[in-house]
Amino acid sequence: MEGVDHLADERNKAEFDVEEMKIVWAGSRHAFQVSNRISRLVANDPIFEKSKRAVMSRKELFKNTLKKSAHAWKMINELRLSDEESIRFRSFMDQPGFVDLHWGMFVPAIKGQGTEEQQQKWLPLANNMQIIGCYAQTELGHGSHVQGLETTATFDPQTDQFIIHSPTQTSSKWWPGGLGKVSTHAVVYARLITNGKDHGVHGFIVQLRSLDDHSPLPGITVGDIGMKFGNGAYNSMDNGFLKFDHFRIPRDQMLMRLSKVTREGKYVASDVPRQLVYGTMVFVRQSIVSNASNALSRAVCIATRYSAVRRQFASQNGGTETQVIDYKTQQNRLFPLLASAYAFRFVGEWLKWLYTDVTQRLEASDFATLPEAHACTAGLKSMTTSATADGIEECRKLCGGHGYLWCSGLPELFAVYVPACTYEGDNVVLQLQVARFLMKTVSQLGSGKAPAGTTEYMGRAQHLLKCRSSVKKAEDWLNPGMVLEAFEARALRMAVSCANNLSKFENQEQGFSELLADLVEAAIAHCQLIVVSKFIAKIEGEIKGKGVKNQLKNLCYIYALHLLHKHLGDFLSTDSVTPEQASLASHQLRSLYSQLRPNAVALVDAFNYTDHYLGSVLGRYDGNVYPKLFEEALKDPLNDSVVPDGYHEYIRPLIKQHIRSARL
Numbered sequence: 036m037e038g039v040d041h042l043a044d045e046r047n048k049a050e051f052d053v054e055e056m057k058i059v060w061a062g063s064r065h066a067f068q069v070s071n072r073i074s075r076l077v078a079n080d081p082i083f084e085k086s087k088r089a090v091m092s093r094k095e096l097f098k099n100t101l102k103k104s105a106h107a108w109k110m111i112n113e114l115r116l117s118d119e120e121s122i123r124f125r126s127f128m129d130q131p132g133f134v135d136l137h138w139g140m141f142v143p144a145i146k147g148q149g150t151e152e153q154q155q156k157w158l159p160l161a162n163n164m165q166i167i168g169c170y171a172q173t174e175l176g177h178g179s180h181v182q183g184l185e186t187t188a189t190f191d192p193q194t195d196q197f198i199i200h201s202p203t204q205t206s207s208k209w210w211p212g213g214l215g216k217v218s219t220h221a222v223v224y225a226r227l228i229t230n231g232k233d234h235g236v237h238g239f240i241v242q243l244r245s246l247d248d249h250s251p252l253p254g255i256t257v258g259d260i261g262m263k264f265g266n267g268a269y270n271s272m273d274n275g276f277l278k279f280d281h282f283r284i285p286r287d288q289m290l291m292r293l294s295k296v297t298r299e300g301k302y303v304a305s306d307v308p309r310q311l312v313y314g315t316m317v318f319v320r321q322s323i324v325s326n327a328s329n330a331l332s333r334a335v336c337i338a339t340r341y342s343a344v345r346r347q348f349a350s351q352n353g354g355t356e357t358q359v360i361d362y363k364t365q366q367n368r369l370f371p372l373l374a375s376a377y378a379f380r381f382v383g384e385w386l387k388w389l390y391t392d393v394t395q396r397l398e399a400s401d402f403a404t405l406p407e408a409h410a411c412t413a414g415l416k417s418m419t420t421s422a423t424a425d426g427i428e429e430c431r432k433l434c435g436g437h438g439y440l441w442c443s444g445l446p447e448l449f450a451v452y453v454p455a456c457t458y459e460g461d462n463v464v465l466q467l468q469v470a471r472f473l474m475k476t477v478s479q480l481g482s483g484k485a486p487a488g489t490t491e492y493m494g495r496a497q498h499l500l501k502c503r504s505s506v507k508k509a510e511d512w513l514n515p516g517m518v519l520e521a522f523e524a525r526a527l528r529m530a531v532s533c534a535n536n537l538s539k540f541e542n543q544e545q546g547f548s549e550l551l552a553d554l555v556e557a558a559i560a561h562c563q564l565i566v567v568s569k570f571i572a573k574i575e576g577e578i579k580g581k582g583v584k585n586q587l588k589n590l591c592y593i594y595a596l597h598l599l600h601k602h603l604g605d606f607l608s609t610d611s612v613t614p615e616q617a618s619l620a621s622h623q624l625r626s627l628y629s630q631l632r633p634n635a636v637a638l639v640d641a642f643n644y645t646d647h648y649l650g651s652v653l654g655r656y657d658g659n660v661y662p663k664l665f666e667e668a669l670k671d672p673l674n675d676s677v678v679p680d681g682y683h684e685y686i687r688p689l690i691k692q693h694i695r696s697a698r699l
C-alpha cells in the first residue's frame with residue numbers, strides 16, 4: 036500500500052534516539068545537515084535518475100555519465116556549493132565517472148607534488164574544470180610494482196624538454212580512470228632519465244588531448260580498455276590505455292616539489308623521503324576507508340529492512356509467519372555486518388585525523404610518523420575493502436532470491452565496489468607492507484626505541500606474550516580492557532611468531548617470501564586490533580542522546596566478539612583465549628544479538644539514506660516491497676511486448692515442427 040509505513044512497528048521498537056544517532060553517524064551536526072540537504076537535492080532532480088543503468092548500452096551509459104557530471108557541475112556553481120557540499124553532491128550522484136579521478140587524484144597529485152608555482156599555474160585551471168585530469172600510473176605490465184614501471188621521461192637539455200616515451204607494449208598505461216575518453220591532461224608516472232642516469236619513478240603533468248577539438252595530440256595514442264565486470268556498474272567509467280611516442284613536454288611540467296631537474300639537466304633530490312611521491316595514493320587509501328563504511332552500510336540497510344519485511348514459515352502455533360530477521364542464523368550473519376559498518380565509520384574518522392596530522396608534520400619536515408601512516412592507510416584500506424566486498428555479497432544472500440534481482444540494488448553495488456580490493460593497491464600486496472612494518476617494529480623491541488601510535492601495545496610485549504585472559508563469565512566480554520588485551524595478545528604473538536620464523540632464514544628476503552601467508556594473517560590481526568581499539572575509544576568518549584551510547588556499545592562488542600569467533604584458530608593457537616573463554620564469547624554474542632534485534636531497523640535508519648541513494652526496491656524506507664517489485668519487473672524492456680521479438684524466427688518454427696511430428 037502506497038503511503039503506509041510497513042516498517043512502522045519496527046521503528047516503534049527502537050530504544051534510542053535515532054536523530055542523535057544520525058549525527059553520530061555523520062560525524063557532527065553540521066556534517067549531518069550538509070548530507071541531509073545535499074542528498075535530497077540530488078534525489079529530487081530527475082537528471083540523477085539511475086534505475087535504467089542496467090539496460091543501457093555502454094555508449095548510452097557513458098553519455099549519461101557525461102550528462103550527469105555536467106549537470107552536477109552546473110548545480111555546484113549555480114548554488115555556490117562549498118568543497119564539502121560538492122564532495123557530498125558527487126557522492127550522492129552515485130555514478131562512477133571521470134570526475135572522481137579528476138578531483139580525487141589529479142588535483143591532489145598536483146597539490147601534493149607540485150611546487151608553489153606549479154600549483155598556481157595548474158590548480159585554477161583544474162579547479163574550474165578548464166582542464167580535466169586523471170592519474171596515469173599503472174601500466175599493462177606493472178601495477179603493484181611501481182618501481183617496475185617502464186614509461187620513460189628523458190631530459191633533453193637542448194630543448195629544455197622531457198621526452199615521454201612508451202618503449203614496450205607492456206609500458207602502455209592501462210587502467211587509469213577518466214583517461215579513455217575524457218581527460219585532457221594526466222599526471223603521468225615515468226622513470227626520470229637525465230644524462231643517461233635513471234632516477235626512478237616521478238610524476239609529470241602531460242597534456243593528452245587538444246583543448247579545441249579533443250583529438251589526441253600527435254605522439255599520443257589513447258582509448259578505452261573495454262567492458263568491465265557487471266552490466267552498467269563501473270562501465271560508466273572510461274578506464275583507458277595510453278601510449279607515448281617520443282612526446283615532448285616542457286621541463287617545468289615535471290612535478291618538482293620533492294626533487295628537481297635544473298636547466299642543465301642536473302637532478303637535485305631534496306632531503307624529504309622519496310616515498311612522498313606515493314603521497315596521492317596514501318590520501319586516496321585514507322578516503323577509501325571512509326567509503327567502505329558507506330558501501331557496507333548501504334548493503335546492510337537493504338538487507339536489514341528487507342529481513343524485517345520478509346516472512347518465511349509459520350511459527351509452531353500456526354500464527355503469522357516469522358520475519359526472517361528473527362532467525363538466529365540471519366542475525367548471526369547480518370548483525371556483525373551492521374556492527375562492521377559502524378566500526379569502519381569510526382576507524383575512517385580516526386584515519387582522517389591521522390592523515391591530517393601526518394600531513395601537518397610533513398609540512399614541518401617531521402617525517403617520523405610517515406611509515407606508520409603508510410602502514411595504517413595501506414592495512415586499513417585492505418582490511419575494510421575486503422570485508423565490505425564480502426559483506427555486500429553476504430547481504431545479497433541474506434535477501435534470498437530477490438537479492439539477485441538488479442532492482443535489489445545489491446548486484447550493482449557489489450560490481451561497483453569489488454574492484455576496491457584491487458585498485459589503489461592490491462589488498463594482499465598492501466597487507467605485506469603492514470607486515471614489513473610490523474617485522475621492523477618487532478626487531479626493534481628492546482632497542483630502547485619504544486613503539487608508538489598503533490604499535491604502542493608492542494612495547495608491552497613482556498606482559499602480552501605471557502598473560503592469560505582473565506575472562507571468567509560471559510559478561511566479562513563486555514569489559515573493554517579484557518577485549519583489548521585478547522586482541523593485543525593475539526596480534527603481538529602472531530607478529531612475534533613470524534619474526535621468530537623469519538630469523539631462522541639466513542636470507543631475510545627469502546624468509547619473507549616463504550612466510551608470506553603467515554605475514555598477511557599477522558598484518559590482518561594488527562589491523563583488526565586497530566579497528567576494535569578505535570571503536571572502544573569512540574564508546575568511551577562523550578556521546579549524546581537517549582540510549583545512543585548503549586547501542587554503540589552493543590555494536591562494538593558484536594564487532595569484536597564476532598571477529599574473535601571468526602578467527603578463533605588464531606586466538607586459540609596463540610593461547611590468547613581458552614576454549615572455555617571462546618565459548619563464553621559466543622554466549623555473550625547471542626545475548627548481544629537479542630539486545631540489538633529491536634533496534635536493527637532504527638540503526639540502519641540512522642544512516643539517513645534516501646531511497647534514491649539506496650537504489651533498492653528491497654531496502655525502501657517504507658518497506659512496501661512486493662508491489663514495487665512488480666512495478667520494476669513491468670518496466671523491463673522484455674515486457675514492452677507480450678510476444679517477444681524473435682518469436683516468429685526462433686520459437687514458432689520449433690513449436691510447429693513439434694506439432695507436425697506429433698501428427699505423424
Ligand SMILES: CCCCCCCCCC/C=C\CCCC(=O)SCCNC(=O)CCNC(=O)[C@H](O)C(C)(C)COP(=O)(O)OP(=O)(O)OC[C@H]1O[C@@H](n2cnc3c(N)ncnc32)[C@H](O)[C@@H]1OP(=O)(O)O
Pocket residue numbers: 122135136138139140170172173178179180181182212310311313314316317319322405406409457458459460461464468471
Ligand atoms: C576528497 C574525496 C576523495 C575521494 C577519493 C575518491 C577516490 C576515487 C576512487 C576512484 C577509483 C579508483 C581509483 C584507483 C586509482 C589507482 O588504482 S591508482 C594506482 C594505485 N597503485 C597502487 O596502489 C600500487 C601499489 N603499489 C605500491 O603502492 C608500492 O609500489 C608498494 C608499496 C607495493 C611498493 O613497495 P616496495 O616494493 O617496498 O617499493 P619501494 O617503492 O621500494 O618502497 C620502499 C619503502 O617505502 C615504503 N613505502 C612504500 N609506499 C609508501 C607510501 N605510500 N608512503 C610511505 N612509505 C611507503 C615501503 O614500505 C618501504 O619501506 P621500508 O624500506 O621497508 O621501510
Ligand SMILES: Cc1cc2nc3c(=O)[nH]c(=O)nc-3n(C[C@H](O)[C@H](O)[C@H](O)COP(=O)(O)OP(=O)(O)OC[C@H]3O[C@@H](n4cnc5c(N)ncnc54)[C@H](O)[C@@H]3O)c2cc1C
Pocket residue numbers: 136170171172173176177178179180209210211212269274454457458459460461462463464467551
Ligand atoms: C577499476 C579499477 C580502476 C583503476 N584505476 C586506476 C587509475 O585511475 N590509475 C592507475 O594508475 N591505476 C588504476 N588501476 C590499477 C590498479 O591500481 C592496479 O590494478 C592495482 O594496483 C593492482 O595491480 P596489478 O593490476 O598490477 O595486480 P598484480 O600485482 O598483477 O596482482 C595479481 C596477483 O598477484 C599478487 N601479487 C602481486 N605482487 C605480489 C607480491 N609482491 N606478493 C604476493 N602477491 C603478489 C596479487 O595479490 C594478485 O593476487 C585501476 C584498477 C581497477 C581495477
